[in-house]
Amino acid sequence: MGHVLTIGEFAQMTHLSVRTLRRYHEAGLLEPAHVDPSSGYRYYGAAQIPTAQVIFKLRELDVPLADVRQILITQDPVVRAALVAEHLERLEDRMARTRAAVASLQRLLRPEPAGLAVELRQVPAQLVAGVEDTVAHPDVLGWYAGAMAELDAAVREPAGPAGGLYDNALFSEGRGHVLAHVPITAPVPGVGRVRSTELPGAELAVAVHTGTHDTIDVTYGELGRWVADHTLAVAGPVRETYLVGPRDTPVAARWRTEIGWPVFRVAGAA
Amino acid sequence: MGHVLTIGEFAQMTHLSVRTLRRYHEAGLLEPAHVDPSSGYRYYGAAQIPTAQVIFKLRELDVPLADVRQILITQDPVVRAALVAEHLERLEDRMARTRAAVASLQRLLRPEPAGLAVELRQVPAQLVAGVEDTVAHPDVLGWYAGAMAELDAAVREPAGPAGGLYDNALFSEGRGHVLAHVPITAPVPGVGRVRSTELPGAELAVAVHTGTHDTIDVTYGELGRWVADHTLAVAGPVRETYLVGPRDTPVAARWRTEIGWPVFRVAGAA
DNA sequence: TGTGCACCCTCCCGCGGGGGGAGGGTCAAC
DNA sequence: GTTGACCCTCCCCCCGCGGGAGGGTGCACA
Structure with missing residues (x-):
């Protein structure tokens, strides 16, 4: 059950590059469904598409590969949700700091340097x-x-x-x-x-x-x-x-x- | 006019690391006010603090060093503001993509995989x-x-x-x-x-x-x-x-x- | 059954922005 | 004059990804 895809086809379906897929394999992040032992060719199953998408999204949120791995190998959906939530929280205050940086920057770049009273x-x-x-x-x-x-x-x-x-x-x-x-x-x-x-x-x-x-x-x-x-x-x-x-x-x-x-x-x- | 600071003192005042300051010097981003030709010691002036702060803020916004440099060497405040605005815009839609990624992620990680009707x-x-x-x-x-x-x-x-x-x-x-x-x-x-x-x-x-x-x-x-x-x-x-x-x-x-x-x-x- | 060609493999190097540490010079206080 | 905190340069490592070299595979078409 489930169609078998070459790495190239799989890459196209998931919007990940072939290189990146190989890297993920190496990192134990996304094991191909089958690897031909003689040729070394990687073959992926259609069932792996959602997993690849999750990885892609997490990477988009700058979650380090090691943490992505941790999230993926976690079976319990509750624990998994907690791990994700942790990163979302981190992201939240990164955005807050970004907003603060923008504010300071605008103050810093005002033409008049303001001459603080000390x-x-x-x-x-x-x-x-x-x-x-x-x-x-x-x-x-x-x-x-x-x-x-x-x-x-x-x-x-x-x-x-x-x-x-x-x-x-x-x-x-x-x-x-x-x-x-x-x-x-x-x-x-x-x-x-x-x-x-x-x-x-x-x-x-x-x-x-x-x-x-x-x-x-x-x-x-x-x-x-x-x-x-x-x-x-x-x-x-x-x-x-x-x-x-x-x-x-x-x-x-x-x-x-x-x-x-x-x-x-x-x-x-x- | 203006007190002279060693790299360590300057680092402490700007919250940049000594290493990073050296790197910025090398990259032509923040030239020390004076470099002792015999010892190679870098000395900074208090007047450089605001510049260092601008760099720090821009880096916090993930502006690449080359672009920071470009912004710094721009004299005209109008042009400079435009350069900064460009980056802020980029940042804006990076945040939008982040929000989208969070949304997809939450849909992807829902316990029930939803079985799409095709x-x-x-x-x-x-x-x-x-x-x-x-x-x-x-x-x-x-x-x-x-x-x-x-x-x-x-x-x-x-x-x-x-x-x-x-x-x-x-x-x-x-x-x-x-x-x-x-x-x-x-x-x-x-x-x-x-x-x-x-x-x-x-x-x-x-x-x-x-x-x-x-x-x-x-x-x-x-x-x-x-x-x-x-x-x-x-x-x-x-x-x-x-x-x-x-x-x-x-x-x-x-x-x-x-x-x-x-x-x-x-x-x-x- | 060959042959061509698109695909796949591994391996090494580059980037950007920074940190760690080695090995050695310099400056100032005591 | 010694000591210890500071500074210097140089090299290697980190992450995640891309480029390219050099070589093996799979499949369609003749």
Whole structure:
């Protein structure tokens, strides 16, 4: 039962190239129904067309061959669906990052380079209620939301807007130490992950970013440039303070985020 | 003016890796402000941060390095914006294809393989008013819309739903001969690209696809499988007939497209 | 039964954009 | 002056695919 197709015919029906089919065979992704042992000719069955199509679609979604293989050899449709869903999720936030990149790009390429207002400010130590952790870059947003929920529950009367401390390793290595915090006037009892700590005093280069966080890296870039231009160097984790955020207004364009970059004066002046 | 940064410092500020910066230098993408001739050390200026950020963003959008270079060396902001816009457009329809792939994938992975109803039908020759052309795969949709506009203007009383003939080369080579047509009872005068021709009679394997064209390839696959299973081979361009299309209802789920695949009986039976 | 020709095979190399690591020079703080 | 962090170049590997060389097969037609 089922007609036998040569690799060329099969290629034409599936819109895959002959080379690619051979590669898939080699990779154990799509075994031909029959391989002539003397000639080495590959023969495919019509029943393999849907499989080839699934592979094609998954490749179109940039799913690596190894993962495609994993999906194909999974019999249980539930497990299989889960594997696919995982990739779709990944794809989802790749698209989100793409949108963010487009936004930043448009801001970066505006004719006027905008001249960010940067202020050098000496800040004193500050008592805060905080939640600390070590997280991977892509998870930061979700992590912060969870941490803030706990802080909200633990702190009755915050002494100012919430903020975050982000270790540089988070950006350079993609994983780093982070601290979500709310300023307080007196220590609060530790509940869950919440602890009272002190934010050390420091000299900060401070700038304010307005709008979505999608383009915040542009502001970071301008701040970085300012810091370098003033012969300063970075001395510790970045501090963000959410002056106006999603809890204040749903209109992203009105959000205001203060970025504070701890700096110290560098020896060799220009 | 402007602080000088080592490659490591610069890498940290731009979130690019040291290796990548070296590669960009080599590729003439981002020349360091200064290269020590004796040590070969690269030194960057703070003024180069925005440039690095633009590169980073463009790379995030999968713009090839050569094109990034082209964008960077373009002074005129208008021309530059056009270059970027071109890539954004490309990105746009990449995302569209991604969405289509997701849709097909979900249909393909449904537990029940759906058992498409296929009918073998002998169709007689049919007089049509048609517009012919040779087009590339991605342009087919736009081309068809244009052709249909001309046909609508030229044909008062079509004798049935409109259709299309698509050469197999369109799928295998990505470019091929196509014909948009409307059945007629008597020849119409040639206006613009419109000509009266005859669609030759043929034996067709016919199936009906319901819904968006996003998942039509799945139906094609099932039809292809049926054809192979019945020891038939493809004998010419595919025919599509738009029984219910966008001009009938905006609800894509109600569209019905008849697919007719000309076939002939193949010698070696199973 | 040959012969032609389209098809198939394997094997090696190229691409683009990046990472890992070897082996060695340089710079600055102590 | 030593030490250790940084920088250099060079080569190889990754993925998924395509090109081409060089050679074997299958089938239709004479």
